[in-house]
Structures are given as C-alpha cells and as structure tokens.
Amino acid sequence: MEILNTKWIATVASIWIQCTSGSSYTFGIYSSTLKSTQGYDQSTLDTVSVFKDIGANAGILSGLLYSSSVTLSHHRRLRGPWVVHLAGAFLCFVGYFLMWASVVGLIERPPVALMCLFMFMAAHAQTFFNTANVVTGVRNFGDYGGTIVGILKGYLGLSGAVLIQVYDTIFKGNPSTFLLFLALLPTFVSLLLMFLVRICETNSVDEKKHLNAFSAVALTMAAYLMIIIILENIFTLTSWARITTFIFLLLLLASPLGIAFKAQREVAERLSQTFSAERSSLVYNPEPITSPKFSTAHDSIAYQELPGDSCQVKATSDDSIAQNEEDMNLRQAMCSANFWLLFIAMLCGMGTGLATINNISQVGESLGYTTSEKNSLVSLWSIWNFLGRFGAGYVSDIFLHKRGWARPLFIAITQATLAVGHLIVASGFPGNLYVGSILVGVCYGSQWSLMPTISSEIFGVGHMGTIFNTIAIASPVGSYIFSVRVMGYIYDKVAKGQDNSCYGTRCFMLSFLIMASVALFGCLVALLLFFRTRRFYNQVVLRRLRHSSRT
Structure with missing residues (x-):
C-alpha cells in the first residue's frame, strides 16, 4: 500500500477531516433547542457559547501533545499525528454525546457548569484536529507553508457551511438528532483517516502545481456553497433539489483524491525516468568506483534529490539541520x-x-x-x-x-x-x-x-x-x-x-x-x-x- 504512504494522500485525509471538524460553527442550529430543554435564559446560553469559543481557540494542549508525540516521543508505536487525532475524536464524541443525552433527557439535566464543560470538550476537539492537520501540512510542504495552511484553514472555514448543508438535507427541523450526528461524524472520519495523516519530509518537483489544483477545488467548492446559500435565501428549495445539490457537494469533496493519485503517478513516472537515465549513464560511461561521483558526501545529496515521495525517505541537507537548530x-x-x-x-x-x-x-x-x-x-x-x-x-x-x-x-x-x-x-x-x-x-x-x-x-x-x-x-x-x-x-x-x-x-x-x-x-x-x-x-x-x- 505504498500509494497511501505519501504526502498527497496525507493532504487529502487532512482536507476531509477539516471539512467535518468545524462543528463549533453550527452552534446556531441547536442553540435554541439547548436553551429550551435546559431552561436557560439568554445570559446563560451566552455563557455556554463563551466556553465554545474558548474551547475552539485555546489549543495549547493539542500543541503540546503534537510536540510530544511527533518530536519528543521515543516509542515508535506512539509516534505520529494520529495520537492527536485520537485525542480529538475522544473529546468530540464525549462532549457532543453528553450534550445530546442532556437535550433528549437520556441523562438528568446537568448544572450549567457541567454543560459548559461538555461544550468546551466538544469545541476543543477542533483544535486537536486542526493542529494535527496544519502542522503536518507545514512539515510536508515547508516551501509553500502559506499555501498549504491556507488550503487546510480554508476548508476548516468552509466546514460550517458543509455541516449546515448536511443539516438542511437530512436533519432539517430536528436539531437534537443533529447533535448526535456531530458526536459521530467527526469522530468516525478522524478515526478512519488518522493513520493516513503522516509526516513525509521529502521534496518533489511540481509541488506547487498540485497544490494549486487543491486550491482550485477549494475555490470551486466555496463558490458552489455561496450560490446555494444565496438561492436558499431567495427561494424555497424542494427536497429533491436539496438532495441533488448535496450529492454534487459530496463529489466536490471527493475530487481532491483524484489530484493526489495524479500527483503520485507523476512522481512515480519521474522516479522511473531518473533511474533509467542513471542506469544508461552507468552502462555507456562507466567510471571507477573511486570517482568523487560516488563519494558519501554526494550520495546523501543525490539521494535526497530523487523525486520520490515516500514517507520513509528523509531529507538530510544542511538546511534541514539548520532548521532544526532554529526551532524554539x-x-x-x-x-x-x-x-x-x-x-x-x-x-x-x-x-x-x-x-x-x-x-x-x-x-x-x-x-x-x-x-x-x-x-x-x-x-x-x-x-x-x-x-x-x-x-x-x-x-x-x-x-x-x-x-x-x-x-x-x-x-x-x-x-x-x-x-x-x-x-x-x-x-x-x-x-x-x-x-x-x-x-x-x-x-x-x-x-x-x-x-x-x-x-x-x-x-x-x-x-x-x-x-x-x-x-x-x-x-x-x-x-x-x-x-x-x-x-x-x-x-x-x-x-x-x-x-x-x-x-x-x-x-x-x-x-x-x-x-x-x-x-x-x-x-x-x-x-x-x-x-x-x-x-x-x-x-x-x-x-x-x-x-x-x-x-
């Protein structure tokens, strides 16, 4: 399964997780139900909302966990961004599930302080998903950090609109069930894809071209959602129209996978051509084994310059070492x-x-x-x-x-x-x-x-x-x-x-x-x-x- 072990598949997995992790942006859908079932006044509801904002933005714990699991951990099995995703999945499920159980009466109405804790946990999961995806993206595409952060942060910004489309299509008029959905969907998606989000510190030709393709898909998706939002505020869409627009939205969400496969295919072809060219040069221009061309100093650089994309390959240039020395x-x-x-x-x-x-x-x-x-x-x-x-x-x-x-x-x-x-x-x-x-x-x-x-x-x-x-x-x-x-x-x-x-x-x-x-x-x-x-x-x-x- 070498094709799944690339930075391009890691990017697609991060995009999909980002698209489902912005549940804090949907507070307006279920806030009225939360207010009525729990007997809150507006001031109390605003207090719960404040804990939502704190949870969704104060991500120090997720950053510390990422650093310890990726940079500091000495246990190979416990290393990688998947540890951060796992923690986020746990927080998301527990927070939203307990909120849903409170709304439907499955558990006794909790005190306001406890509901604030549930809201904080549910929203705090977003920082774990976001940290794992964004930091991994920057490590994989260090030369285009602004572009990859813009793509991943952009999809997180769109996730609220995506989840609202899910609500309008499937759960319209049933916000309590939507709360249960928020407990399940981000949790399931992150658990399914978390092992694909991995660090691949390699450089390949035409990275910018493929990142531009991801960007084009994101812009298309944003334009499509904008059109749907405007139409919904002008017309009343029928159920079949909502289903049709939602299916097309799912197709747009799936399209980054095609970009990843195309990028990896080009990398594989270029790698094959490089090996063929080197093989021909060795056959027609044999050189003594003592030639400087085969010195260890040049071997490491040549090895890095191969246009491969496997996560097992690590860059060893002087600049990467200098970069590690600059880390604070x-x-x-x-x-x-x-x-x-x-x-x-x-x-x-x-x-x-x-x-x-x-x-x-x-x-x-x-x-x-x-x-x-x-x-x-x-x-x-x-x-x-x-x-x-x-x-x-x-x-x-x-x-x-x-x-x-x-x-x-x-x-x-x-x-x-x-x-x-x-x-x-x-x-x-x-x-x-x-x-x-x-x-x-x-x-x-x-x-x-x-x-x-x-x-x-x-x-x-x-x-x-x-x-x-x-x-x-x-x-x-x-x-x-x-x-x-x-x-x-x-x-x-x-x-x-x-x-x-x-x-x-x-x-x-x-x-x-x-x-x-x-x-x-x-x-x-x-x-x-x-x-x-x-x-x-x-x-x-x-x-x-x-x-x-x-x-």
Missing part, C-alpha cells in the same frame, strides 16, 4: 519580542473580527435589515472567512517566493483593510453591512492562515503546534474584550430606558470606531514585526527556499 520551544518563543508583537497583532485583528461576527445580527437589526438579510450575512460570513484564510496564505507565498516580501507585511496590509471595514460598518449607509462584512470577514480569515505560517518560519516547526495555538488565545480574549466590554457595554448604555432595544447608527457607531482604531494599531504592530524580521527572512527563510528550489 514555547518558553523560548515567549521570551522573544517577536512572539508578543505577533500576539498583540492577533489580539487586534482576530479580536475585533470575531466580535463583529458575534454581533452582526444585532447590528443588522439596529440598522433595519430584514430577517432574511441578516441570515444571508451570517451564512455568507463563512465564505468570506474562507477567502481570507485561503487567499492570504496563497498570495503571501507568491510574494515571498518572487519578491522576497516578509510575510508579516501581509498582516499589516490586512489589518489596515480591516480598519476600513470597521469604518464602513460604523458609517451606517444603505448596504454598509454587505460591504463591511466582506472586508472584515476576508481580513479576519487571513489572520488564521498568516499567523501559523509566520510562527513556523520565525520559531521553527519543532514546536509550531504549541506556539501558534498559544498565540491563538488572542482570539477569544479579544472577542471578550470587544464584544462584552466594548460593544455590549456601549449598546446597553445607549439602549437604557428603551426596553433594552436600540435602533440607528448610534447603537454601534462608537464601538466600530474604537475597533477600527484598534485594527489600525494592530497594523502598526505588524509593521514593527515586519521590520524586525525582514533581515531574518532574507538571510534564513529565502536562503532555504532558494536551496530547495535548486534541489
């Missing part, structure tokens, strides 16, 4: 200024972006948007989020390879654009939420592909999972600050004495002006990080890329 653990990274600059930038970008999506329905209501328009804004957010996650990684890779632009510059660009998006929402002109949500959604999503990639480049891939998941804590922290302490506080002040309701631009204008200022500050912090790391990118990252392109 979490404590070392946290002692550097670059870590905190990146953390502060993410606090500004992720925090204000997540606060916007958490309050977009309330903003729409205050500005007089209809229920259908508000639903469209919420549904389309996943598409803009995907475009940001995918596009930032892909575009930053192009400019890094062709122009040598250090990647932190793109954090500065996207956060400056994010500030513009907040200003547009604050302005309140007709249709402002459509324009503003696109800019905010794309720029928010871009942080999720840029930050892990920059972490791997600045701090190394050895402890990448732990480091980027620690920085990701900035997202729920920022969301709490800007959602509760800024937007919620100002809204309650303005709405005081009006039955806790507020209408007009005054309800959120000041909040979005504050968040625009914060995003602009994040842009300046990112620029400082760019100037601090520009020399490092020129001397280390670009040199490594040039060496890899030569080999």
Whole structure:
C-alpha cells in the first residue's frame, strides 16, 4: 500500500477531516433547542457559547501533545499525528454525546457548569484536529507553508457551511438528532483517516502545481456553497433539489483524491525516468568506483534529490539541520519580542473580527435589515472567512517566493483593510453591512492562515503546534474584550430606558470606531514585526527556499 504512504494522500485525509471538524460553527442550529430543554435564559446560553469559543481557540494542549508525540516521543508505536487525532475524536464524541443525552433527557439535566464543560470538550476537539492537520501540512510542504495552511484553514472555514448543508438535507427541523450526528461524524472520519495523516519530509518537483489544483477545488467548492446559500435565501428549495445539490457537494469533496493519485503517478513516472537515465549513464560511461561521483558526501545529496515521495525517505541537507537548530520551544518563543508583537497583532485583528461576527445580527437589526438579510450575512460570513484564510496564505507565498516580501507585511496590509471595514460598518449607509462584512470577514480569515505560517518560519516547526495555538488565545480574549466590554457595554448604555432595544447608527457607531482604531494599531504592530524580521527572512527563510528550489 505504498500509494497511501505519501504526502498527497496525507493532504487529502487532512482536507476531509477539516471539512467535518468545524462543528463549533453550527452552534446556531441547536442553540435554541439547548436553551429550551435546559431552561436557560439568554445570559446563560451566552455563557455556554463563551466556553465554545474558548474551547475552539485555546489549543495549547493539542500543541503540546503534537510536540510530544511527533518530536519528543521515543516509542515508535506512539509516534505520529494520529495520537492527536485520537485525542480529538475522544473529546468530540464525549462532549457532543453528553450534550445530546442532556437535550433528549437520556441523562438528568446537568448544572450549567457541567454543560459548559461538555461544550468546551466538544469545541476543543477542533483544535486537536486542526493542529494535527496544519502542522503536518507545514512539515510536508515547508516551501509553500502559506499555501498549504491556507488550503487546510480554508476548508476548516468552509466546514460550517458543509455541516449546515448536511443539516438542511437530512436533519432539517430536528436539531437534537443533529447533535448526535456531530458526536459521530467527526469522530468516525478522524478515526478512519488518522493513520493516513503522516509526516513525509521529502521534496518533489511540481509541488506547487498540485497544490494549486487543491486550491482550485477549494475555490470551486466555496463558490458552489455561496450560490446555494444565496438561492436558499431567495427561494424555497424542494427536497429533491436539496438532495441533488448535496450529492454534487459530496463529489466536490471527493475530487481532491483524484489530484493526489495524479500527483503520485507523476512522481512515480519521474522516479522511473531518473533511474533509467542513471542506469544508461552507468552502462555507456562507466567510471571507477573511486570517482568523487560516488563519494558519501554526494550520495546523501543525490539521494535526497530523487523525486520520490515516500514517507520513509528523509531529507538530510544542511538546511534541514539548520532548521532544526532554529526551532524554539514555547518558553523560548515567549521570551522573544517577536512572539508578543505577533500576539498583540492577533489580539487586534482576530479580536475585533470575531466580535463583529458575534454581533452582526444585532447590528443588522439596529440598522433595519430584514430577517432574511441578516441570515444571508451570517451564512455568507463563512465564505468570506474562507477567502481570507485561503487567499492570504496563497498570495503571501507568491510574494515571498518572487519578491522576497516578509510575510508579516501581509498582516499589516490586512489589518489596515480591516480598519476600513470597521469604518464602513460604523458609517451606517444603505448596504454598509454587505460591504463591511466582506472586508472584515476576508481580513479576519487571513489572520488564521498568516499567523501559523509566520510562527513556523520565525520559531521553527519543532514546536509550531504549541506556539501558534498559544498565540491563538488572542482570539477569544479579544472577542471578550470587544464584544462584552466594548460593544455590549456601549449598546446597553445607549439602549437604557428603551426596553433594552436600540435602533440607528448610534447603537454601534462608537464601538466600530474604537475597533477600527484598534485594527489600525494592530497594523502598526505588524509593521514593527515586519521590520524586525525582514533581515531574518532574507538571510534564513529565502536562503532555504532558494536551496530547495535548486534541489
């Protein structure tokens, strides 16, 4: 089964797991049922939702487990990303199963604190799946880290829309059964595919071409989901129409497998041609065995340069050794200024972006948007989020390879654009939420592909999972600050004495002006990080890329 032992199959397995692991994005489907069956008020439900956000973003444990199981473990049988997937599958099943059992009355109604724990476990599984897939992807495609992170993070962003299509097609009107489905599907998919997600530290020709094919499929899938979402908000689709669109969606999900087979077939053909050429040169140009061509120093390099793709082959170049020496653990990274600059930038970008999506329905209501328009804004957010996650990684890779632009510059660009998006929402002109949500959604999503990639480049891939998941804590922290302490506080002040309701631009204008200022500050912090790391990118990252392109 050598064909299953390649980085391309590992990528397909990661894509499929990512597509089923974004269950935290579907909270809106079953939140009303959870609220009614457990007797919660809105404040209590919001508390449960906060634990969902914390669980889905605070992935330090998953990073530590990845580092110990892949980098530090001395037990061969206990090594590999599958250990992280197994832990994620356990958390996913236990969390959602106990929530489902509480909703249907299988177990006694749990205290709020215990339900928060169930929600935390269910959402926390996402960080284990995401860490195992993303860090493995960066290890397999180190030269195109931005592209592979963009692809995998993009599919995670689309997973919410995919799971909602499953609900609309199969479980419509039955959110309690959908909870049981969320306990089973991600668990089953990860257990089925976890041994295929493996580290294959090899370089092969035309990697970028095949990654572009994966990217094209992802873009096609995003466009298809966007069309379905728009049609659903305009027309009432019949059951046969939903089934037809869902089958086509499954075909799109299966298409990356064809790309993987094609990539591996080309690798095998190139390997065969290389051996044939070398064999011919030995027959027609025999040389003494003492020739420098057969020295051990050259053998190791020649062995690495073979266009093979088996996970059993390891690169042994000087650059890979240097890269290992550059790896920092979490404590070392946290002692550097670059870590905190990146953390502060993410606090500004992720925090204000997540606060916007958490309050977009309330903003729409205050500005007089209809229920259908508000639903469209919420549904389309996943598409803009995907475009940001995918596009930032892909575009930053192009400019890094062709122009040598250090990647932190793109954090500065996207956060400056994010500030513009907040200003547009604050302005309140007709249709402002459509324009503003696109800019905010794309720029928010871009942080999720840029930050892990920059972490791997600045701090190394050895402890990448732990480091980027620690920085990701900035997202729920920022969301709490800007959602509760800024937007919620100002809204309650303005709405005081009006039955806790507020209408007009005054309800959120000041909040979005504050968040625009914060995003602009994040842009300046990112620029400082760019100037601090520009020399490092020129001397280390670009040199490594040039060496890899030569080999």
